Amino acid sequence: MQNKDHPQIKNQNQNQDKNQTQNQTQNQSENIKKSAGITRIKRPGLFLDRDGVIIKDVGYIKDVQQIEIYPEIIPIIKWARNHDFFVFVVTNQAGVARGYFSEEDVVKINNAIEEILDHRWGITIDKWYYCPFHPTKGIGYYKQESNLRKPRPGMLLEAAKEFTIDLEKSIMIGDKKSDIILELPGLRTFLIKQNYSLDGVDKNIVYENHQQLLHHLLKGD
Ligand SMILES: [Mg+2]
Numbered sequence: 242m243q244n245k246d247h248p249q250i251k252n253q254n255q256n257q258d259k260n261q262t263q264n265q266t267q268n269q270s271e272n273i274k275k276s277a278g279i280t281r282i283k284r285p286g287l288f289l290d291r292d293g294v295i296i297k298d299v300g301y302i303k304d305v306q307q308i309e310i311y312p313e314i315i316p317i318i319k320w321a322r323n324h325d326f327f328v329f330v331v332t333n334q335a336g337v338a339r340g341y342f343s344e345e346d347v348v349k350i351n352n353a354i355e356e357i358l359d360h361r362w363g364i365t366i367d368k369w370y371y372c373p374f375h376p377t378k379g380i381g382y383y384k385q386e387s388n389l390r391k392p393r394p395g396m397l398l399e400a401a402k403e404f405t406i407d408l409e410k411s412i413m414i415g416d417k418k419s420d421i422i423l424e425l426p427g428l429r430t431f432l433i434k435q436n437y438s439l440d441g442v443d444k445n446i447v448y449e450n451h452q453q454l455l456h457h458l459l460k461g462d
């Protein structure tokens with residue numbers, strides 16, 4: 242029955258009108274914002290690997306007692322904050338896939354690190370991202386290809402969905418070849434030499450330690 246006077250249909254029409262009015266109002270307010278120069282301004286992001294960059298990489302860390310923060314990462318994060326960067330952690334945690342620990346354990350460690358950073362140095366992280374999957378070494382659900390697993394860009398893209406990030410002005414700091422994120426050509430990557438082979442990596446992005454990288458960042462000021 243297509244009768245405009247039918248109460249339900251009338252109601253729908255009213256809603257349509259209401260939606261149209263809402264859309265018009267939204268458009269108007271967007272236009273006003275634009276003409277006033279108020280748009281959501283994108284900010285760069287500092288994406289930090291966790292193990293080997295923020296804390297010592299002791300293998301598959303499960304216990305909060307094993308957390309050892311590199312104090313040298315603090316001035317790097319402060320440099321980023323002074324330059325109005327968001328700060329994120331993006332960490333592959335295939336120990337979950339391998340059955341060494343649970344996602345709850347990962348979150349527990351992340352929370353403990355965040356608490357220490359805040360308590361000791363007044364540093365906050367905007368959001369922590371982790372990938373629990375592994376394409377071949379996983380158990381059950383966790384054995385899968387995932388766009389979240391570095392070097393795939395999934396975790397960074399998730400962040401870009403949630404925050405107004407200028408990915409082209411953003412920085413990734415890691416310690417493994419897999420921290421060189423694919424498909425984000427504008428992203429600058431720096432690797433700190435730790436326990437992993439960086440053979441074949443462009444020497445210009447490799448730093449002996451945190452301090453050397455900090456010097457490089459400060460020089461660019
Ligand atoms: Mg690492």
